[in-house]
Amino acid sequence: MTRHAFISMETVFLKSFQYIRPESLEEAGRFLAGDAPVKLLGGGNTLLLRIQSGEEEPAILLDVKHLPGFKDVRYHHNQGLKLGAAVNLQHLVMGLEIRRHYALLHQTAQKLASPQVRNRATIGGTLAWASPVSELAAPMLCYDAVCHVWSSRGLREIPLSEFYLGDFQTALAGDEIITHVHLPAFPNRTYGVYRRQTVRHDGRRMIAAAAVLAYRRQQALTHWRIAVLGVDDRPKRIPEAEAALEGAPTEEEVDRALHIVQEQIHPVDADYARADYRRASLNVLLRQAILDVIQQLQSMRS
Numbered sequence: 001m002t003r004h005a006f007i008s009m010e011t012v013f014l015k016s017f018q019y020i021r022p023e024s025l026e027e028a029g030r031f032l033a034g035d036a037p038v039k040l041l042g043g044g045n046t047l048l049l050r051i052q053s054g055e056e057e058p059a060i061l062l063d064v065k066h067l068p069g070f071k072d073v074r075y076h077h078n079q080g081l082k083l084g085a086a087v088n089l090q091h092l093v094m095g096l097e098i099r100r101h102y103a104l105l106h107q108t109a110q111k112l113a114s115p116q117v118r119n120r121a122t123i124g125g126t127l128a129w130a131s132p133v134s135e136l137a138a139p140m141l142c143y144d145a146v147c148h149v150w151s152s153r154g155l156r157e158i159p160l161s162e163f164y165l166g167d168f169q170t171a172l173a174g175d176e177i178i179t180h181v182h183l184p185a186f187p188n189r190t191y192g193v194y195r196r197q198t199v200r201h202d203g204r205r206m207i208a209a210a211a212v213l214a215y216r217r218q219q220a221l222t223h224w225r226i227a228v229l230g231v232d233d234r235p236k237r238i239p240e241a242e243a244a245l246e247g248a249p250t251e252e253e254v255d256r257a258l259h260i261v262q263e264q265i266h267p268v269d270a271d272y273a274r275a276d277y278r279r280a281s282l283n284v285l286l287r288q289a290i291l292d293v294i295q296q297l298q299s300m301r302s
């Protein structure tokens with residue numbers, strides 16, 4: 001039976017809203033098609049704070065965490081990884097299939113927030129929030145993740161590289177629900193590195209961050225991926241710089257890739273870091289990450 005509740009939380013400075021736990025996507029779709037302002041609820045880490053601050057005033061919160069399949073995690077060595085939208089970020093730290101086959105996701109998730117926040121935060125809510133410093137986006141972009149989305153008009157797939165449109169803007173329509181994310185399978189000899197610089201040790205106030213991934217095919221280092229955070233209005237890949245690293249990159253080619261990245265970012269001043277500092281930080285982080293990936297892949301046995 002669908003759970004409904006009227007929550008009045010004026011005592012904790014939240015406006016009243018109706019809490020609804022739909023049992024199917026079709027039922028969720030009926031609420032989304034109605035006149036009342038609706039927000040989807042994942043872990044609530046961001047959404048509840050925004051309701052508390054008055055930035056969002058939904059009449060209905062649709063808790064999508066209990067929809068069928070939303071907590072599924074499935075890995076297949078040919079088909080890759082399917083992560084339901086309600087899987088929490090702590091699973092990316094603890095899940096064996098993630099540690100073994102998507103180590104960059106594991107490495108990044110370990111740094112993201114705290115176990116308490118990660119236990120609540122969902123994959124769907126984190127991607128949909130679309131912060132320019134969303135750390136989950138970096139490994140997801142490197143692994144060519146694809147968002148699977150449902151609405152009453154049907155299903156569609158959005159590659160993550162086309163998902164972020166700008167500052168907290170995504171390609172999602174207002175009535176669309178992320179159901180799961182798919183990551184293709186990667187060869188065993190894949191290696192990735194995530195590096196970030198923040199003002200606070202707990203990760204808040206990001207200056208810049210970068211994730212780099214590639215794999216080794218015979219002597220060639222190929223399928224380079226570079227994702228950057230904090231230096232533009234969205235998390236983004238830099239495909240031209242990735243292309244400059246194909247093969248077995250020389251120092252000059254690494255310099256060339258870094259130069260391309262510098263041309264394609266648009267950092268802005270923040271009260272805790274000037275734009276030119278963010279630019280310089282990214283350059284250092286990225287050079288370290290690229291050199292780490294080259295060294296690790298070249299030291300793997302053929």
Ligand SMILES: Cc1cc2nc3c(=O)[nH]c(=O)nc-3n(C[C@H](O)[C@H](O)[C@H](O)COP(=O)(O)OP(=O)(O)OC[C@H]3O[C@@H](n4cnc5c(N)ncnc54)[C@H](O)[C@@H]3O)c2cc1C
Pocket residue numbers: 039040041042043044045046047048064085111112113114117120121122123124125126128129133134135136172176177178179202203204
């Ligand atoms: C104390 C704290 C520390 C943090 N530290 C970090 C950090 O170090 N690094 C970092 O990257 N982030 C950090 N964050 C941000 C955190 O990662 C996000 O708040 C969180 O991941 C959002 O996920 P959620 O499931 O809680 O989303 P919610 O708050 O529930 O929802 C966020 C948005 O997504 C929408 N949504 C939810 N589910 C879906 C769905 N299935 N389909 C479509 N839309 C959906 C909601 O309607 C809402 O608009 C921190 C947050 C807090 C509160």
